[in-house]
Amino acid sequence: MEYIIIIIGAVFVNNIVLAQFLGICPYLGVSAKVPTSVGMSGAVMFVMTLATLVTFLIFNYILVPLNIEYLQTISYILVVASLVQMVEIILKKVSPALYQALGIFLPLIVTNCAILGVTILAVREDYGFNLLEAVVFAIGNALGFALTIIIFAGIREHLDLVDVPKGMRGAPAALVVAGILALAFMGFANLV
Amino acid sequence: MKVLTVSGSPHFHADHSVSRIMYGVVFSLIPAMLVSFYFFGLAAILVTLTAVVSCMAFEFLIQKYLIRGPMTIFDGSAIITGVLLAFNVPANLPLGIVVIGAAVAIGMGKMTFGGLGKNPFNPALVGRVFLMISFPVQMTTYPEPSAFSTRLADAVTGPTPLTFLKGGVDQGEKVSELMPQIPDYANMMLGNMGGSVGEVSALAIILGGLYMLARRIISWHIPVSYLGTAAILSAIFWMVNPEVYPDPLFHLMAGGLMLGAIYMATDYATSPMSKTGMIIFGIGCGLLTVIIRLFGAYPEGVAFSILIMNAFVPLINRGFKPKRFGEEIKNG
Amino acid sequence: MGQLQNFSKGFIRENPVLVLLLGLCPALGVTTSAFNGLGMGLATTFVLVSSNIVVSLIKNLIPAKVRIPSFIVVIASFVTITQLVMEAYLPALFDSLGLFIPLIVVNCLVMGRAEAFASKNDTFSAIIDGLGMGLGFAFALTLLGGLREILGAGEFFGLSLFPGDGMLVFVLAPGAFIGLGYLVALNNIVKKKLDKTA
Amino acid sequence: MVLTLIIVAAAASFTLATVYNLTKEPIERSREAARQEAIGMVLPAFDRLVSKKLMPPSGSDSLEFNLAFDNGNLIGVAVSTYTGMGYSGVIRAMVGLTPDGEIIDVVHLEHAETPGLGDKIEKGKSDWSDQFRGFDPSEQALRVRQDGGDIDAITAATITARAYCDAIERAYLTFEANKQEIINKEEE
Amino acid sequence: MHQLKTFVIGGVHPPEKKLAEKQPIVRLDPPKTVSILLSQHLGAPAVPVVAKGDKVLAGQIIARGESFISANIHSSVSGTVAKVDGVPDTSGYRKQAIIINVEGDEWAEGVDRDEAFVRDCQMSPEEIVSRVKDCGVVGLGGATFPSHVKLKVPKGKKAEYLIINGVECEPCLTADHRLMLEKGNEIMAGISIQMKALGVGRAIIGIENNKPDAINNLSEIAREYEGIEVQPLKVKYPQGAEKQLIKAVVGREVPSGKLPIEVGCVVHNVGTAFAVYEAVQKNKPLVERVVTVSGDSVRKPSNFMVRIGTPVSELIEAAGGLPEDTSKVVNGGPMMGKALNDISVPVTKGTSGILAFPGSESRRPAEQNCIRCARCLTVCPMGLEPYLLSALAEKQRFEDCEMERIMDCMECGSCLYICPSGKPLLDYIRVGKNRVGIMIRERSH
């Protein structure tokens, strides 16, 4: 039950994109087509879970005991960066098609604040997560990211076909859609 | 013989037009409008009028100065948005806020994307939710209904059945104790209860819905699946614990469920295209509405759930295509 | 194409937020008020300028393969420094910016400038570029913060402009997206006007 | 290649450690100052402060009790309390209680409530929280009126108001449960 | 209540306007000159076997269909070949045609011009097919697919039903209707000949319920034939489309991209059945056909039996000429026919009707934003999404068009008919089909 609450909270109530403003760059960048956004979600989910697992261990078993929590940011980003590069290299070899589709955005996962943000949030005292909860939290957030980016890709495909007025085409319309989506998601407030 | 016209086939065209459909919807809204005028009086008339006029005005201004497209204010769609927006706010809402709502509904909800048919979200609901979040105090002070009311903004305010029940249950009171304090079902059906301008009378809305069904403006798929899901899900909760969860009949008649299911969810531009898609959409709306009503912070979830399902529409359209000719054989 | 242009392009033509759409997370997350926006903008500018300096200094010492990780480490160090200093001397701002301070590390703007500009140019140009881009970022954030503060709370830099509450939605998440959306559209129009006159 | 990265990391961490050591003290100071300020706001003048942690009857985390003495007499307790019932996230508050359990004053420490609505619990934003001054939980109910209590809710932010009451009540109940111990402290 | 059979998905019901319903077929005299197009059938154009100055007789072969899907062309008049040259066809593009100056009305030897009804046929199936081929019979419903090809069942396939299309679902057209009333015996005999050629035991004639007299007439005659029955159908457009008719009559669905024989059916038009009768029993090639001249601008809506190659303008004259406000002349039915830009074009084997409309009826409604009312989805008989296909084609996203099965579209026009926004849906879909067709062909190379 605990885990379900964490997931519902992360997906709907405190949606990583719509309520926490994390991962906006890929949200706007890789959401032009539904299949691409699905691929991106997959990559994010994988990296996010793995990164949270690793950083949680580093934080609780290296940084806290040594009293050097202030190194959190720098050590996390190192871990995330190398993880992403690893995923990139592996993907290039294993699934060139997916690699092609995600294109330049794979390296951008490094600078995807969603990953770093979630790894930092996962060790926040407020939540007091244990390892398993932290991983579930990461999966929940990745699901939230996937949900919003895929919905959003659908809407953008729709907008592509209908000729949005010139001034609003592209990012502005996308942001307004995100705004309305955020409005709608406020309905989930206090669900858990 | 004059110059011949050459065009692609077909050379016959059905007697449909966008404005005929739209004015059909406006016509079907009249019963609900009359009920609201009866119970909320002058205030309701003022709110409705303001909303309609400002929706048309904003559409006119944006078309004229920003988009510079063909003039569309008389196709009736802005009127519908205006009426539905008015139907979704309390009758004693300050008119300035109504104007803001109209600006958001038309400007942000509709014209941002290029106007009628291009908007991914229902404009009236965008306006309503925007107001709901922006002006929570004004948007949740509902006037008490009273027959042939002529009062303006100084009306006695009171809770809607939904807020009353939710507030009570939240403090651990029992549904059976709370029920006698709200209008009975006959009154709720007629619209003699607190609520937004046009949502109060389930009967009037159903009447309008039947008219639209008869004229084939809408199909039964969305309203039936929406209301059905809401009824079934709330019935399940009700059977589990009738002291915490009110019965399905209450859910159907309270709040904006009827209005939402018949008028908002069936909006062409923001609902799925195929019949299966429509049913999925209705089920989604129903589930979300009940979940938000029972477990969320807001007592009413209709607007939120329809907006959220609006966002899913492109995906539903992708995933649920109409049944194609010649497909059956392959499977069989 | 002088240093001046390097500096000024960041405001309208190549504004990192409004045109390049970089660093949107903090642009949306912290701009509940003009003050927060400005604070975040300046913090980012500091990181941007200092990391640009260091990157342009060490660019020849770093082998190509570990270039990006090294740059990240440099940036992360400056972010942590900002974090520590801010917590010590500006605790209120530190609280309201919260998570977004460590996230400066992953601001595409910082990384992007280090990669695309500082690693290819001399230190002085790198400073000017960092300043221009950083201040452009701060400008956009302050603008958005101001807009949201005025519409959402009826205040500007904490000064009350009109009595009563504003439209709350602008202080909340949806308002950030909507506000930024229309700002980008507005900037598109301004940019087009500038292009026409140029 | 690996070596370069290690060197860069080491250099960076060395610099950071230095900065950390430099800022450690100011950070401590500013935190302490904030705590002191909050305590000062909810308690009358005192000359000695004793802190201890106590577990509340309900809740996951312990509360920090700051016992304030003036001339060796317990003049009040500043309790740092919390609630998880907030509209969004945890709300923390400092509650000042007299040795009899009457509320002296309340000030919020940390919250993420909706700006414009829930943030009315902040003293600077509205005078809503003034109604807790001199409130005696043993005689009146620490609940909002809708819930049958004696506290006026915040319009359109009942949840926040309810949560704030919960936080204060947690402080009060913990105080009541440990009253004996606290008074013993006085005798020490 | 008894539910009439019809197809399941989609369909519309446009106003029927069968103005010439009660007008008996009138035989028109040959005109002064005829232009006989070399391409009057699906497939490669026929190759002329006469040259300028040659004397020809009516019914004499003048061009030979040499490829597999092609048909012979016969002179419809007697006279002298004036030239072989390009004449504008219905689209205004010049196509090769044989132009003949008419002299008298003499017929080629062997053509039996006696009206007497001959019921029984002694030929073998092979002989029937080759006679049909020699006589240049093509499908007269509009698609002009060479009939002899359809009468040969491909190896490995088996035909179970011969379905006869007496639906005439297009508004205004009454040619088939009149034929069924006036030539019922001949049609029946034609059907039994076709059954023999195909080796099937059952034939079903599908007729829409708005032609009760035709249903009665044919049912009456069908009693004398074994295995032939008449199936009344609910009025719904496009029931005359092969796949829809099969679905309506026998309830089978032809898979996407496949032919009717896949589900054991062969479909022929009643007009074709009559032409087959004439070819086999009377040795008369396809040189004339019934054409409905109708529409709101036509003074005397009529049904004419005309020689192939007669200019459309002569038919219109015969029907009383056109009023001043005529602004559209359509070759074919109002749903799938082609608007003419010149009324001097000749009648071909595929001309089922000539319709003329005044300005008020011929204009398309003003185009507005698509309001996504989904009516086009509801009416599409193939279960496609016209709004989507049209938008994709407009945006030149032809790969996506192909994935959305644009090639299944049969251009029935129901979507454009129903669209309240006046979107030129079908126009763009046609563009898309065209381009996707090119893409598919390029791929197969």
Place this chain on the structure above:
Amino acid sequence: MNELFNEITLFSVVSLGAIGGVAAIILFMVAQKFRVIEDPRIDIVEGLLPGANCGGCGLAGCRALAEAIVKDESLEGFNCPPGGSDVMQQIAEAMGWEAGEQTPMVAVLRCNGTREFAPPKVQYDSAMTCTFAHSLFSGEGGCPFGCLGCGDCVRACDFDAMYMDPESGLPVILDEKCVACGACVKACPRDIIEMRKKGKKNRRIFVSCINREKGGVARKNCKVACIGCGRCVKECRFEAITMENNLAYIDYNKCTLCRKCAPVCPTNAIHELNFPVRKKKPADTDKQEKNV
């Protein structure tokens, strides 16, 4: 000083160094194991290309062109219209090859069937797209080769180099904006637009008609159609003009821009662009005006 450098410093340096080191080693190993060999020059070439992904080169975007160039190890047959020879030169330098000089090209419209010269006989009332109009009928003016005027070419132009002239019903090409990407050539269902050499001082002479019908037929629909009379062929001393299917064509590689052919054309079908006005008989100047 002790305060500044204590055990925290030591822990920091050691642990972060360790994290960095471990990460680097793992990465190094993964990189070895999953290496994909890809020519690094592709990235270099792609960086030099304009990145507009316009498809003017005939390939699917700039990356595709870069891959193709590197694969062929030569610039032969590759051309980036928006980038022009500058970019090709740069690529050649970067790769160490020689770039062929690229002749500047520009799109020209080979139809002059304005409403005046080819008056509409019927009215078109369907989707405003040439592709469809072309499949539907021969055109409002009746010429089966002429411009349909629905503007597919204008919509295809990514560089704002074309617009529809509402008066003539024909598209207008703006020389200075045209980058010769060929999008309009592809978009025109009737192949009316041709890429021609920009010419000295931007001067060009071409037959502004592609009607291959016989003279009389062509003339019936359009006053300025090429009727295939062959006078220009006789006039040309450079054998630049050929006559095929009743249609004259001027080869821009052989044409010397001598302007001899234009005056002899009885239908004014030969167009001159950007030449100084002829100082001859008044009748000719009249002609000139109509053509420009």
